[in-house]
């Protein structure tokens with residue numbers, strides 16, 4: 001897994017967007033059984049962007065069409081720094097995040113597709129909250145959720161892993177971004193995912209630009225002094 005930090009210019013210099021892309025090796029499915037060889041199970045990358053109020057997770061597979069066949073599911077299991085955590089999984093599937101999770105995203109592409117945001121309140125999982133938007137396109141599906149629905153706000157740092165999983169209710173993590181504690185050898189085998197991917201919920205790009213200008217002005221003043 002490696003991440004690529006980029007500022008993508010969208011239209012003009014005034015509107016840049018922050019996007020972090022976490023790539024995964026191809027052909028590395030953690031499930032040499034049901035679905036093995038199906039490129040939909042093979043996670044290729046996850047891209048995260050955010051605004052002041054929302055966050056978008058884009059899951060891309062190694063298939064030209066994520067809906068053919070359409071039974072795969074995608075997850076992100078997340079620990080927001082400082083939030084209460086649980087050792088469990090909001091979908092009650094047999095994988096958890098090492099050290100605990102505080103938020104969870106689940107998505108699917110069959111039946112027109114949909115997604116869910118969950119957050120742990122210290123006692124139980126709260127939710128699900130649906131996405132404000134969803135886009136299925138070629139190898140990818142992306143979901144936009146409110147930051148609040150995941151217990152996040154601007155300035156938060158979170159740790160996570162993302163994975164594909166199967167269509168069965170007890171299916172495990174079939175192709176996580178990060179190395180799990182052990183390769184699974186059955187589709188429903190218990191496993192633990194590693195929270196080695198990190199994302200900082202940044203201020204709006206316009207705020208970032210203003211901050212940048214402020215720093216530049218400060219440096220100019222410093223030079224003069």
Ligand SMILES: [Ca+2]
Nearest residue numbers: 024025042043
């Ligand atoms: Ca992969």
